[in-house]
Amino acid sequence: MSSSLQSLNRSATGATGPLAALSDALWRRPGLFVFLLLVLPVLWLGIVYLGSLFALLIQSFFSIDEFSGMIRHEFTWKTYRELLNPINLDIIGRTVLMATAVTIASAIVAFPIAYYAARYAQGRWKAFFYLAIMLPLWSSYLVKVYAWKLILAKEGILNWLFTSLHLNGLLEMLLAIPVIGGNSLSVSYIGTFLVFLYVWLPFMVLPMQAAIERVPQNYLEASADLGGNPWQTFRHVLLPLALPGIIAGSIFTFSLTLGDYIIPQIIGSSRLFIGQAVYSHQGTAGNIPLAAALTVVPVVIMAVYLWVAKRKGAFDAL
């Protein structure tokens, strides 16, 4: 700003030279100034970010030669047809179901926490709540996942606790459920689900808390004055007003679960999620087209999700 002023002074006094000329040009044409400011970020976004996405998209329209295993650089829908075979549909379905379950569960678990933190916690308690919610984010993701493996193991803490309380019958019943059960918590979908829930919960609590804080207290009081019981107040006043926050949180939990490939590798039944499938198809296998096509799946799912979320006003709560 000050340099513009200087240039103004200079042009007023008739200063010359290339720098002064540039300064004058920028002053006279604000559009050029904005263009120069934005050119680097736009190039970054365009080339590095969108460019890599398009490169990915293009790869997915190539195919792998059945015989030689070489990539054929010709346009084809073959890879997408391959994406629709039962094995890959299993993977996609499994991942989307898990992401949905994790999102719904974290919304349910996070709501009371967020509500209490937003409405009742005061002063030091509020700080404590923030800290307690954020604390898990401070330690390494891998450390947490490994710790959970030990907690959930067949000879781990949780199992020991259940046995000491003579509740292991309950645990066995839970693990006997077909599909989601297994030999122990750490090798079942239930275990994968619990760890996802733990790891992504802060991402749900924080936007939810922000949304609940924005609901005016007198709306709730007015609802009570008009004879609404607590449930009705929650259902018809609080929930609709806090919904954008819930959706904002769900964007995080849903997309993070959709893309994660480390948790299901360490905890669970070894059945692949999208991220793991992408990882194994590139590499020695060299099936980049299929890996790219699999990557397009979460991109499309998230695009639809974000479109719906935007319509619900979720981005106001971020």
Next chain:
Amino acid sequence: MSTLTLSFLGSIALAGLLVQTAGADMLSKLGPGEGQLNIVAWPGYLERGETDPKFDWVSGFEKDTGCMVQVKTANTSDEMVALMNEGGFDLVTASGDASLRLVAGGRVQEVNTALVPSWKHVDERLKSAPWHTVDGRHYGVPYMWGPNVLMFNTEVFKEAPTSWNVVFEEMQLPDGKSNVGRVQAYDGPIHVADAANYLMFHQPELGIQSPYELNQEQYEAALNLLRGQRKLVSRYWHDAFIQMDDFTNEGVVASGSWPFQVNILKSGGAPIASVIPQEGATGWADTTMMHVDSENPNCAYLWMEHTLSSNLMSDLSVWFGANPAVPAACTDGRGMQTAEGCTANGMDDFERIRFWTTPVSKCASQNDQCVPYYRWVSDYIGVIGGR
């Protein structure tokens, strides 16, 4: 070994080479070291005493030759190939699934074995191994090799299991309980080769010649065996440390594994042992290979000699649970390894090990009708997913 002696040996070799008319590009005479050396290696392969002061086979080399070693670790064979394609490195410790790709891609150069005086000490079984020798030309110096052993819990198996069937077929284990949920398998598609190796022994009518060369019918049979295995396995292993945890905390009692895990578990006092059952086993073998545009060829040759002549092979085989390419390293006390240690790592079982190579469709044993690796990947994903 002084540079003078090396160059002397080198000139003798040169005389021999003139008669042989070997590769045009390879070095024929060693000069002085360039002062640095860049190596792409597996994690844990190049130790300079920083992880554990007892394990150091780099700083001595630097002191003797003045070649400062820079290590770039790579976690998969693909990373290694990518780094070598990028260039800027002198050497790579390539496994069997990367080595031939590097040769075919022209990324590595033929090694003049005459410039590596200790070449004569290399295990005869490895000298012309097909994963680094193409058309009689050596594209590297053997480094380390190891089997994929059957690891088991000695409290459950009082006697070592004699067959891989404990992990492939539903059965009662010696402790009277079923093996369902108590055995593991590797989650990489290369595990299809373990199944094929098992079938090679038990169903000779399939005509499998090599577990890495499977025609459609043989491949289907292997997948069927693996589908049965899925019912026994609660979780496939991927990470060595997670597998060790599964053996200690998850009640797993038998699995294909590496001597690395066996040695660590044993040293921690766990009731663990390993065996190579009657069917034999799959395994891996690594080779030190030299980049075609290596900028420090003299240091590279000095390093190759160092790998074969120093404490490296012996100490590394203790560190990694692998076998040295120089058999003398097991016994001559140049490092910490002993004959018993080598036997435990599978040194005597070379003939029973089928070394990892990348399955390609053009294969000699099945009239070029083999199922290529990318299908192993997608189908093994299906098998693990219950298809």
